Amino acid sequence: MLKDFKAFIARGNVLDLAVGIIIGAAFSSIVSSLVDNVIMPLIGLLMGGIDFSSLSIIVGDAVIEYGIFIQRVVDFLIIAFSIFLFIRVINSFKKKQAETEEEVVEEIDEQTKLLTEIRDLLKEM
Template sequence: MKGFLNEFKEFISKGSVVDLAVGVIVGGVFKDLTSSLVTNLINPLIGIFLGQVDLSSIVWKIGDANFKIGAFINSIIEFLIIMFVIFLIVKAINKMRSIGKKNEEEEQANVKTTDDYLIEIRDLLKENQK
Protein backbone atom coordinates (compact mmCIF):
# COMPACT_ATOMS: atom_id res chain seq x y z
CA MET A 1 0.00 0.00 0.00
CA LYS A 2 2.89 2.36 0.82
CA GLY A 3 4.42 1.79 -2.64
CA PHE A 4 1.09 2.64 -4.25
CA LEU A 5 0.85 5.87 -2.25
CA ASN A 6 4.41 6.84 -3.17
CA GLU A 7 3.70 6.12 -6.82
CA PHE A 8 0.50 8.21 -6.66
CA LYS A 9 2.38 11.04 -4.90
CA GLU A 10 5.04 11.00 -7.63
CA PHE A 11 2.36 10.99 -10.35
CA ILE A 12 0.36 13.84 -8.84
CA SER A 13 3.45 15.99 -8.24
CA LYS A 14 4.54 15.86 -11.89
CA GLY A 15 4.29 19.20 -13.62
CA SER A 16 2.09 17.94 -16.44
CA VAL A 17 -0.66 16.82 -14.04
CA VAL A 18 -0.59 20.14 -12.21
CA ASP A 19 -0.60 22.01 -15.53
CA LEU A 20 -3.59 19.97 -16.68
CA ALA A 21 -5.48 20.73 -13.47
CA VAL A 22 -4.77 24.44 -13.81
CA GLY A 23 -5.85 24.29 -17.46
CA VAL A 24 -9.15 22.63 -16.57
CA ILE A 25 -9.87 25.20 -13.86
CA VAL A 26 -8.96 28.15 -16.09
CA GLY A 27 -10.99 26.61 -18.92
CA GLY A 28 -14.05 26.35 -16.69
CA VAL A 29 -13.71 29.95 -15.57
CA PHE A 30 -13.15 31.06 -19.18
CA LYS A 31 -16.32 29.21 -20.21
CA ASP A 32 -18.29 31.04 -17.53
CA LEU A 33 -16.78 34.35 -18.61
CA THR A 34 -17.60 33.67 -22.25
CA SER A 35 -21.18 32.66 -21.37
CA SER A 36 -21.57 35.91 -19.47
CA LEU A 37 -20.14 37.88 -22.40
CA VAL A 38 -22.57 36.28 -24.84
CA THR A 39 -25.60 36.50 -22.55
CA ASN A 40 -25.04 39.97 -21.15
CA LEU A 41 -23.30 41.86 -23.97
CA ILE A 42 -23.49 40.17 -27.36
CA ASN A 43 -27.11 38.98 -27.17
CA PRO A 44 -28.48 42.43 -26.32
CA LEU A 45 -26.39 43.90 -29.15
CA ILE A 46 -27.78 41.35 -31.63
CA GLY A 47 -31.23 41.82 -30.06
CA ILE A 48 -31.15 45.51 -30.97
CA PHE A 49 -31.04 44.56 -34.65
CA LEU A 50 -33.46 41.63 -34.38
CA GLY A 51 -35.91 43.46 -32.14
CA GLN A 52 -35.58 40.78 -29.49
CA VAL A 53 -33.21 41.24 -26.55
CA ASP A 54 -32.98 37.65 -25.31
CA LEU A 55 -31.88 35.26 -28.04
CA SER A 56 -32.27 32.27 -25.75
CA SER A 57 -36.04 32.81 -25.77
CA ILE A 58 -36.25 31.99 -29.49
CA VAL A 59 -38.06 28.65 -29.54
CA TRP A 60 -39.73 26.74 -32.36
CA LYS A 61 -42.66 24.67 -31.21
CA ILE A 62 -43.79 21.69 -33.18
CA GLY A 63 -46.46 19.83 -31.29
CA ASP A 64 -45.18 19.18 -27.80
CA ALA A 65 -41.53 19.53 -28.85
CA ASN A 66 -39.65 22.76 -28.14
CA PHE A 67 -36.61 23.45 -30.28
CA LYS A 68 -34.52 26.03 -28.42
CA ILE A 69 -32.89 27.70 -31.40
CA GLY A 70 -31.81 30.77 -29.38
CA ALA A 71 -29.93 28.67 -26.82
CA PHE A 72 -28.22 26.86 -29.68
CA ILE A 73 -27.22 30.20 -31.26
CA ASN A 74 -25.78 31.26 -27.89
CA SER A 75 -23.71 28.06 -27.78
CA ILE A 76 -22.43 28.67 -31.31
CA ILE A 77 -21.39 32.23 -30.42
CA GLU A 78 -19.64 30.99 -27.25
CA PHE A 79 -17.88 28.27 -29.24
CA LEU A 80 -16.64 30.73 -31.85
CA ILE A 81 -15.33 33.12 -29.20
CA ILE A 82 -13.51 30.33 -27.35
CA MET A 83 -12.03 28.93 -30.56
CA PHE A 84 -10.88 32.40 -31.64
CA VAL A 85 -9.12 32.95 -28.31
CA ILE A 86 -7.50 29.49 -28.53
CA PHE A 87 -6.39 30.32 -32.08
CA LEU A 88 -4.76 33.55 -30.84
CA ILE A 89 -3.04 31.71 -27.98
CA VAL A 90 -1.68 28.95 -30.26
CA LYS A 91 -0.55 31.56 -32.79
CA ALA A 92 1.31 33.48 -30.07
CA ILE A 93 2.93 30.28 -28.75
CA ASN A 94 4.02 29.28 -32.25
CA LYS A 95 5.48 32.75 -32.81
CA MET A 96 7.44 32.54 -29.54
CA ARG A 97 8.72 29.09 -30.52
CA SER A 98 9.83 30.33 -33.94
CA ILE A 99 11.60 33.29 -32.33
CA GLY A 100 13.34 30.86 -29.96
CA LYS A 101 14.35 28.64 -32.87
CA LYS A 102 15.73 31.60 -34.80
CA ASN A 103 17.78 32.71 -31.81
CA GLU A 104 19.05 29.16 -31.32
CA GLU A 105 19.96 28.85 -35.01
CA GLU A 106 21.76 32.21 -34.90
CA GLU A 107 23.72 31.10 -31.85
CA GLN A 108 24.65 27.85 -33.55
CA ALA A 109 25.67 29.73 -36.69
CA ASN A 110 27.92 32.00 -34.63
CA VAL A 111 29.63 29.14 -32.81
CA LYS A 112 32.99 28.39 -34.32
CA THR A 113 33.95 24.81 -34.95
CA THR A 114 37.37 23.23 -34.72
CA ASP A 115 37.62 23.44 -38.49
CA ASP A 116 37.03 27.19 -38.37
CA TYR A 117 39.85 27.61 -35.86
CA LEU A 118 42.18 25.43 -37.91
CA ILE A 119 41.45 27.49 -41.02
CA GLU A 120 42.21 30.71 -39.10
CA ILE A 121 45.48 29.24 -37.79
CA ARG A 122 46.47 28.13 -41.32
CA ASP A 123 45.70 31.58 -42.72
CA LEU A 124 47.71 33.28 -39.95
CA LEU A 125 50.66 30.96 -40.58
CA LYS A 126 50.54 31.75 -44.30
CA GLU A 127 50.52 35.49 -43.55
CA ASN A 128 53.49 35.14 -41.17
CA GLN A 129 55.54 33.19 -43.77
CA LYS A 130 55.28 36.00 -46.33
Protein backbone atom coordinates in the same frame (compact mmCIF):
# COMPACT_ATOMS: atom_id res chain seq x y z
CA MET B 1 2.00 2.44 -6.32
CA LEU B 2 1.63 5.61 -4.24
CA LYS B 3 5.17 6.64 -5.18
CA ASP B 4 4.40 6.19 -8.89
CA PHE B 5 1.19 8.20 -8.51
CA LYS B 6 3.09 11.05 -6.82
CA ALA B 7 5.64 11.04 -9.65
CA PHE B 8 2.83 11.11 -12.20
CA ILE B 9 1.07 14.03 -10.50
CA ALA B 10 4.33 15.95 -10.04
CA ARG B 11 5.14 15.87 -13.75
CA GLY B 12 4.77 19.25 -15.39
CA ASN B 13 2.28 18.14 -18.04
CA VAL B 14 -0.33 17.05 -15.48
CA LEU B 15 0.00 20.27 -13.49
CA ASP B 16 -0.17 22.36 -16.65
CA LEU B 17 -3.29 20.48 -17.72
CA ALA B 18 -4.96 21.07 -14.34
CA VAL B 19 -4.19 24.79 -14.47
CA GLY B 20 -5.44 24.94 -18.06
CA ILE B 21 -8.73 23.29 -17.14
CA ILE B 22 -9.32 25.66 -14.23
CA ILE B 23 -8.49 28.74 -16.29
CA GLY B 24 -10.57 27.39 -19.19
CA ALA B 25 -13.60 26.97 -16.94
CA ALA B 26 -13.24 30.51 -15.63
CA PHE B 27 -12.73 31.85 -19.16
CA SER B 28 -15.78 29.93 -20.35
CA SER B 29 -18.01 31.60 -17.78
CA ILE B 30 -16.66 35.02 -18.76
CA VAL B 31 -17.33 34.35 -22.44
CA SER B 32 -20.80 33.00 -21.65
CA SER B 33 -21.61 36.20 -19.77
CA LEU B 34 -20.23 38.29 -22.63
CA VAL B 35 -22.36 36.43 -25.16
CA ASP B 36 -25.53 36.30 -23.04
CA ASN B 37 -25.40 39.86 -21.72
CA VAL B 38 -23.63 41.89 -24.42
CA ILE B 39 -23.31 40.26 -27.84
CA MET B 40 -26.68 38.51 -28.20
CA PRO B 41 -28.71 41.56 -27.06
CA LEU B 42 -26.82 43.66 -29.63
CA ILE B 43 -27.42 41.09 -32.38
CA GLY B 44 -31.07 40.91 -31.34
CA LEU B 45 -31.32 44.70 -31.47
CA LEU B 46 -29.81 44.76 -34.94
CA MET B 47 -32.28 42.09 -36.06
CA GLY B 48 -35.31 44.03 -34.90
CA GLY B 49 -35.37 43.53 -31.15
CA ILE B 50 -35.32 39.71 -31.12
CA ASP B 51 -34.56 38.12 -27.74
CA PHE B 52 -32.67 34.96 -28.67
CA SER B 53 -33.04 33.35 -25.26
CA SER B 54 -36.82 33.20 -25.66
CA LEU B 55 -36.83 31.73 -29.19
CA SER B 56 -38.40 28.30 -29.10
CA ILE B 57 -40.68 25.92 -30.96
CA ILE B 58 -43.31 23.79 -29.25
CA VAL B 59 -43.75 20.34 -30.77
CA GLY B 60 -46.35 18.41 -28.86
CA ASP B 61 -45.20 18.43 -25.25
CA ALA B 62 -41.57 19.15 -26.18
CA VAL B 63 -40.14 22.65 -26.17
CA ILE B 64 -37.20 23.13 -28.54
CA GLU B 65 -35.25 26.19 -27.37
CA TYR B 66 -33.18 26.96 -30.45
CA GLY B 67 -32.42 30.51 -29.24
CA ILE B 68 -30.33 29.11 -26.40
CA PHE B 69 -28.61 26.83 -28.91
CA ILE B 70 -27.71 29.87 -31.04
CA GLN B 71 -26.21 31.53 -27.95
CA ARG B 72 -24.14 28.43 -27.18
CA VAL B 73 -22.86 28.31 -30.77
CA VAL B 74 -21.74 31.94 -30.48
CA ASP B 75 -20.12 31.03 -27.12
CA PHE B 76 -18.21 28.20 -28.76
CA LEU B 77 -17.05 30.32 -31.70
CA ILE B 78 -15.71 33.06 -29.41
CA ILE B 79 -13.92 30.56 -27.16
CA ALA B 80 -12.47 28.67 -30.15
CA PHE B 81 -11.26 31.91 -31.76
CA SER B 82 -9.70 33.08 -28.47
CA ILE B 83 -7.86 29.77 -28.06
CA PHE B 84 -6.70 30.00 -31.68
CA LEU B 85 -5.26 33.47 -31.06
CA PHE B 86 -3.61 32.36 -27.81
CA ILE B 87 -1.96 29.34 -29.46
CA ARG B 88 -0.86 31.49 -32.38
CA VAL B 89 0.88 33.92 -30.00
CA ILE B 90 2.56 31.05 -28.13
CA ASN B 91 3.76 29.50 -31.39
CA SER B 92 5.24 32.82 -32.52
CA PHE B 93 7.16 33.05 -29.23
CA LYS B 94 8.41 29.48 -29.65
CA LYS B 95 9.46 30.24 -33.24
CA LYS B 96 11.43 33.32 -32.14
CA GLN B 97 13.06 31.31 -29.36
CA ALA B 98 14.02 28.54 -31.80
CA GLU B 99 15.53 31.11 -34.21
CA THR B 100 17.56 32.60 -31.35
CA GLU B 101 18.83 29.15 -30.37
CA GLU B 102 19.80 28.43 -34.00
CA GLU B 103 21.80 31.66 -34.12
CA VAL B 104 23.69 30.66 -30.98
CA VAL B 105 24.43 27.23 -32.46
CA GLU B 106 25.71 28.82 -35.67
CA GLU B 107 28.04 31.10 -33.69
CA ILE B 108 29.48 28.13 -31.85
CA ASP B 109 30.01 26.30 -35.12
CA GLU B 110 31.81 29.33 -36.59
CA GLN B 111 34.02 29.58 -33.51
CA THR B 112 34.84 25.91 -33.71
CA LYS B 113 35.69 26.27 -37.39
CA LEU B 114 37.95 29.26 -36.67
CA LEU B 115 39.72 27.46 -33.85
CA THR B 116 40.22 24.46 -36.10
CA GLU B 117 41.81 26.68 -38.76
CA ILE B 118 44.11 28.29 -36.16
CA ARG B 119 45.10 24.85 -34.88
CA ASP B 120 45.89 23.70 -38.42
CA LEU B 121 47.98 26.81 -39.08
CA LEU B 122 49.92 26.25 -35.86
CA LYS B 123 50.62 22.64 -36.88
CA GLU B 124 52.09 23.80 -40.18
CA MET B 125 54.59 26.08 -38.43
